[in-house]
Amino acid sequence: MDIRFQTGGPSQWKADVVVTFVFEGEGVEEACAALAQSAVWLSIAPAWRDFHGGRDESVMFYGPQAMEISRVLGVGLGKADKADMTAFRYAVGKAVRRCRDYDLATVGLDGASLARVAEKLGVSFDALVREAVIAAYLALYRYDRWKSEKSPHADPRWLALMLEGEYVENDVRAQARMAEAEARGVMLARDAANDPANVMTPSAFAQKAEAVASKYGMKALVLGPDALAAEGMNAYLAVARGSVEEPRMVVVEYAPRGSEGQKPVVLVGKGLCFDSGGISLKPAKGMEEMKGDMSGAAAVLGVMEALGQLAPSLEPKRPVVGIMACAENMPGGHATRPGDIVVAKNGKSVEIVNTDAEGRLVLADALAWAQEKYEPFRLVDIATLTGACAVALGPDSAGLFASDDDLADLLHKAGMALGERNWRLPLWTAMGLEGLKSSCADMANSGRREGGAINAAVFLQQFVREGVCWAHIDMAAADNGESPINAKGETGFGVRTLLSAVWDDDRDMLQ
Missing domain, CATH: 3.40.630.10 (Zn peptidases)
Known part of the structure; x- marks a missing residue:
């Protein structure tokens, strides 16, 4: 799996699925406002009625196939005051594994959502990027050398960090590479x-x-x-x-x-x-x-x-x-x-x-x-x-x-x-x-x-x-x-x- 960067905001983002993170009790406008501006269908997706942002909770939202962003995977982190880095790593891990199970070849991480999570956890944005990248890699690891029947599901080809700005900060690139x-x-x-x-x-x-x-x-x-x-x-x-x-x-x-x-x-x-x-x-x-x-x-x-x-x-x-x-x-x-x-x-x-x-x-x-x-x-x-x-x-x-x-x-x-x-x-x-x-x-x-x-x-x-x-x-x-x-x-x-x-x-x- 390669690591990529996409800039320019949601209108420029392209992936089979975009992963966004939601704290318990948040609605679409609070959780992923930037993403919803481009994927306008997201705010009226019926599945929001059943998704509460609880820890271990996730929902795949579907929009029109013709749009650049036609799938969004919402991943719950639980109560904001109870969340920690372990919960975040596990949320990323579950998300990328689900993407693999769905045979999705290209996966994006909503950068605006990551920035909100970093603020809530009291860490820098680039530090959270590092943890997201390594969690994704480690979640996809499989030791199947000796199994005659391998899983039919291949790892995603790339994982993209999707940013609102026009360029990628050097610290963000460095932390992603470190991860x-x-x-x-x-x-x-x-x-x-x-x-x-x-x-x-x-x-x-x-x-x-x-x-x-x-x-x-x-x-x-x-x-x-x-x-x-x-x-x-x-x-x-x-x-x-x-x-x-x-x-x-x-x-x-x-x-x-x-x-x-x-x-x-x-x-x-x-x-x-x-x-x-x-x-x-x-x-x-x-x-x-x-x-x-x-x-x-x-x-x-x-x-x-x-x-x-x-x-x-x-x-x-x-x-x-x-x-x-x-x-x-x-x-x-x-x-x-x-x-x-x-x-x-x-x-x-x-x-x-x-x-x-x-x-x-x-x-x-x-x-x-x-x-x-x-x-x-x-x-x-x-x-x-x-x-x-x-x-x-x-x-x-x-x-x-x-x-x-x-x-x-x-x-x-x-x-x-x-x-x-x-x-x-x-x-x-x-x-x-x-x-x-x-x-x-x-x-x-x-x-x-x-x-x-x-x-x-x-x-x-x-x-x-x-x-x-x-x-x-x-x-x-x-x-x-x-x-x-x-x-x-x-x-x-x-x-x-x-x-x-x-x-x-x-x-x-x-x-």
């Missing part, structure tokens, strides 16, 4: 995480990452078992020992023009392409979803895809390094056993008391390696790490831990504004280390249930050097879901939040 790039990144992450584990192996993920790097002229480095061993990444290797699929740590480096000499933003993603729990085997129910335990790595790769899409017209000032630590955690004759001790890359010995607490082992070595090879301006890791975080915050939410208040504020505000809800949790180091005590090693990889997400974050903190600006995002409750902008399955959560971290603080593109 398109973000959507490409999110959809790539969804594809990777939705792929079954017999297809999306660590080697296959590495190939996918190399393809992204090659497409955009980025550098790629892949570390296999021998290279990981040479780097002393024994905690990482311990996780992979039980699987016939070899681990791969993939590094993609993006160096924007003029970024020479700048410290990089380093993003690290957990890439467990399948997590059985190892010897500490998980229950059978729901284990099929563990193909998505590489959603953190998928999100990092999605960021690199989005950056490639944006370049060269929009680039961060600093280099960006994406590190994706991929492996499988399986039982087997060579698998790591509870009670085994390994020495991680930073020299700390770890007693592995639970092989299902594997993500932190992979991330620990990856974080230590990242700081040795680079001097990060910011270091952010993302992982489906603990069920405890899901218990604490509920579905569709991520836990945020950070050593730096400014970075925590940036990630929290970005996530909340962009539909990737997160909440900061404390790094209570003393409590976490008390729970991770081992009688025979520097620390254990797992401790008591209470404060489980904090304990895991404190474990990772032991592999972050003093003074490094670091944040950890635990997205265990947000990687899988279903909504009007997410077909059932993996969500691509984290791409938009991580992307916000690659810009310096003085950039306001993502605010």
